[in-house]
Amino acid sequence: MTITESSTGTATAITVRKVTGRIGAEISGVDLSRELDPGTVAALRTAVNEHKALVFRDVHLDDAGQERFARSFGELTTAHPTVPAQEGAPNVLPVDSEQGRANHWHTDVTFVLNPPQLSTLRSIVIPPYGGETLIANSAAAYRDLPAPLRAFADTLWAVHTNDYDYAVPQEGLDEEARERRSVFTSITYETVHPVVRVHPLTGERGLFIGGFAQRIVGLSAAESRDVLRLLQSYVTRPENVLRWRWEPDQLVLFDNRITQHYAVDNYDDQPRRLNRVTVAGDVPVGPDGSKSHSVKGDASHYTPLP
Ligand SMILES: [Fe+2]
Secondary structure (H helix, E strand, O other), X not given: OEEEEOOOOOOEEEEEEEOOOOOXXXXXXXXXXXXXXXXXXXXXXXXXXXXXXXXXXXXXXXXXXXXXXXHOOOOEOOOOOOOOOEOOEOOOEEEEXXXXXXXXXXXXXXXXXXXXXXXXXXXXXXXXXXXXXXXXXXXXXHHHOOHHHHHHHHOOEEEEEOOXXXXXXXXXXXXHHHHHHHXXXXXOOEEEXXXXXEOOOOOOEEEOOOOOEEEEOOOOHHHHHHHHHHHHHHHOOHHHEEEEOOOOXXXXXXXXXXXXXXXXXXXXXXXXXXXXEEXXXXXXEOOOOOEOEEEEOOOOXXXXXX
């Protein structure tokens, strides 16, 4: 599909090529090293609304260039609520295999009241094999639910926190990993979000859960685990997942309101490094129009409230 936008007088031809039926598109015809005109930004917004994850090749950006690109979609967050930024680049979070491996399904920073609306990842160091990023379309997952489960999910709310019962227990960690975890949880956040989030731009409903969702309001820990596991199994269906094999100089933009992602830990001890810049988001809204609320933790140093 080629979109021609000429709202600014300058015609921009963007080519959008689907990678899979349900998620992902490769974009060409956009020069990310320049300030984007409003028509191009609008065309990319339309594409991300539809495809959830956009891939750009041969981008040749530095940190400032990635920040400028991300900023064309809205105000940026700082790097992270608790993890330090890349030196000299307060909006850039280094996602480095030496600092841990994000091989768990999650949506970025959902433990705060208004998690980022968009995440950008740029390849810096790519292992010779493996290291793919999986990105799942949680709206497709919601549509896959049988009608009674969909109706049930519509009524649920979940507590998201950064301080949870991790897959690897504290005593199984080496000293460095323990230190990283204590930095990650140096401020405890807890936020209650709808399990089904209505996308503010498209009205589409998606499952809004992922690794930080730890408990369903009104259910016991054991019941919560079972319900979350059941819903999550629809998110991670292979049909709903893009498996992106990184190459140098690539940038992936994904809609953090309606996707989950996972960094596959299949590259042995090879280094892997991506730089992440995120665009500040809105407060999630559930199917009945109610909004998320914060229980614990001030994130005002991380993200502006809309
Ligand atoms: Fe992430």
